[in-house]
Ligand code: S6P
């Protein structure tokens with residue numbers, strides 16, 4: 797066994813139920829309500845109104861007990877509720893990994909999109925159950941629910957990658973996803 801500054805955790809099994817979108821044993825669960833998404837929707841007044849009208853849960857993230865520390869490989873399942881704010885589909889805050897490293901998402905339920913932005917170029921991957929979206933190092937990423945049901949996906953990422961949410965507030969994500977009659981449309985940020 798090599799020497800580590802922070803000793804790794806011990807091996808263990810995780811039960812992954814793709815149908816139920818659960819990971820067992822459970823670690824921490826994070827719940828983000830509308831009020832946590834300040835400055836992210838284009839229509840700030842509509843966002844404020846949604847906060848005043850009950851501050852709904854927009855998404856939750858259920859993790860396993862693998863810690864977010866260097867060399868470990870945490871996993872989580874994100875569930876984004878279906879909804880729009882002034883026509884813009886509900887989404888995650890989005891972040892950049894300051895310690896640039898790759899990440900994978902596996903879609904489990906519903907219809908979503910993986911929006912990526914490297915500061916210049918925007919990329920969109922349609923996410924349906926079975927799609928693995930690959931996020932290369934250096935691409936900020938946001939998930940969007942473009943369907944009528946909750947959109948759920950599994951994420952696996954390096955524990956030492958870190959999460960920079962300020963980058964997205966400063967640079968944006970290049971595009972936004974809006975509801976149209978037959979689905980969604982990407983518009984300029
Ligand atoms: C972590 C990974 C996901 C997101 C989650 C919520 O690197 O990308 O687990 O944390 O989908 O999104 P956000 O932008 O609020 O962290």
Ligand code: ZN
Pocket residue numbers: 891893899937953
């Ligand atoms: Zn990430």
